[in-house]
Amino acid sequence: MKKRYSYLIKPLKIILDVFIINFIAYFISDQEYLSVNFLFYISFFWLITSYLVKFYAVYRYTRYLRLFTLLGKQFILFFLGYFTYYGIFREGEIVDKQSLVLASIFLSISGFKFLWFFLLKRYRYLGNNLRKTIVIGFDESSKNIIKLFKSKSNLGYSYLGFFSDRVYKNKEYLGSLEEFFKYNKLYDVDEIYCSLTTLSNGEIKKINKFAIEKNIILKLIPNSTELYSKNQSIQYYDDSLMVLNVNKLPFEFAENFYIKRLFDIFFSLFVCLFILSWLMPILWVLIKLESKGPLIFKQKREGINGEEFMCYKFRSMKINSNADKIHATKNDSRITKIGSFLRKTSMDELPQFFNVLLGNMSIVGPRPHLGSLSLEYQKEVDDYLKRHIVKPGITGLAQVSGYRGEIKKRADIKNRVRFDIFYIENWSFFLDIKIILKTILNVSQGEENAY
Incomplete structure (x- = not known):
């Protein structure tokens, strides 16, 4: 089994954000209006809205602009839910410190989100938390993704080499497609990137089945003229570089x-x-x-x-x-x-x-x-x-x-x-x-x- 600990990042961020919300609400809110019911309500509402807007769906290839979008969507809904509590349960009462509480929550969580994102990128830049990747098929699209892995070290990818049925003298060439299934370092690979222009549908299916059995993430490098199925979602690496993600099974979330x-x-x-x-x-x-x-x-x-x-x-x-x-x-x-x-x-x-x-x-x-x-x-x-x-x-x-x-x-x-x-x-x-x-x-x- 691969020792991946990235799955812990998301739960830790959720716990930290809920703690910040409760800490600020407890120490700043007017004590007359503070109650366990209120703290439970805003915590639960935060979790529900974050799930709906995918607030914690932040990945190593996510851009800073995406963070602003997520923060905007999340806090618009959260603020509405926050005021709804007083509108329904407190019969529309106005509490003096509401603005201070909401401003503190917004600034604290936004600051931590950007800080966490920056520190993770820095941590990966120093050679930690790396995803070991290989590429199958060698064409212009493959070369672009390989170039990205090499040039953007803060994304946290460690490129091992490529497989292709066409023989190359390149030192990164690892062998033919059949040799891929016998690759002696495959147990250490985290992600496979396949070129759709150089592989047949049968080969893609075979690789996909193999990846599922070995617990390896499969990504597809698309041909711009192709139509894509519902079990694939588009991801953008470095603005214009498009990659197809083979959607996870429900239990992988x-x-x-x-x-x-x-x-x-x-x-x-x-x-x-x-x-x-x-x-x-x-x-x-x-x-x-x-x-x-x-x-x-x-x-x-x-x-x-x-x-x-x-x-x-x-x-x-x-x-x-x-x-x-x-x-x-x-x-x-x-x-x-x-x-x-x-x-x-x-x-x-x-x-x-x-x-x-x-x-x-x-x-x-x-x-x-x-x-x-x-x-x-x-x-x-x-x-x-x-x-x-x-x-x-x-x-x-x-x-x-x-x-x-x-x-x-x-x-x-x-x-x-x-x-x-x-x-x-x-x-x-x-x-x-x-x-x-x-x-x-x-x-x-x-x-x-x-x-």
Whole structure:
């Protein structure tokens, strides 16, 4: 895994800005009007507006002019929200120190934003926080981006060389396209820049798939006559130099990760405290009365990045030696009577909320598979490994779309993977809510494949 720490910059800036707002409001505001509700309101409103205007979407290639634009948009909305508080909750009262508070917040946050931006550029100019890059394809557009990497050291790029099917005597030439996939320093590369004029669509797709597997950022150097797809966004380096960014998957954005994780924690705590706390003792008695063995069945499953974790379920079978080898089938003799009920109602999955709290799983995501079966599926289904870039889920889009239970034919696993990948590429918080509601509806109606 690459040791990247740039992802910490954005959360630190957000924390610092919220601290500044609360510090100034606390020490300057009229104490008669100051309250916890007010501080919470302006902090929450700041976070919402910053998300809407992309206030923290500042990158190493961002220009100073862009900072002025972001500050203008952010503070226009923030000021409106600030005054709205007094208009709604304080019945339009005028507070003497409002102008001083807002001016102090504006000057402090603007000053820190520009200072932070300048210091980061200076830090990179001195050879720190560098993104190691390689270029694939060598033409005029490629030469321009290489020239930029060499001349603008404050952008923080360390150029390693280029690959091309045409042989060059240039010392920066690293080899042909096929040699790129065997490049012995590839583990150290952060970004790949591909020329669209020298590479075919098939080659771009192959490189893109490779970049996803190796956790490398892929950028495209465009041909000015081409039309670009919706999964690409335009970025400008050094005013006129255009680069296409292959858009990130939803889970690659930190804010989406935190939204999903917080929801997982609160939802799981609710289930554990208000359902499992009284259900587990009852099921312990019922399961023990019918067959010997523990209440909880533990089984190793594949999780995020293919790492194994211990998955928990209520035991629904008699103790047997094939539990880790064979999936349950219809009329399976291993399943107990209480186990049959648990499976039909999906109650056997409830202990997986403990997995969610431990961070091994999410409430919604691709279902975790046995390691032995996963190896088999990898050979049969293209892009199967893409499922591993997110945490597995208690429920998922494939399950609520009718693909759960026994895998009888090759098309079953193909369709499951297809729905899993669609979920990963199109995730939203509301999609998770929709899948959870549909899961509850399916359970209440009964599912044919739940056995």
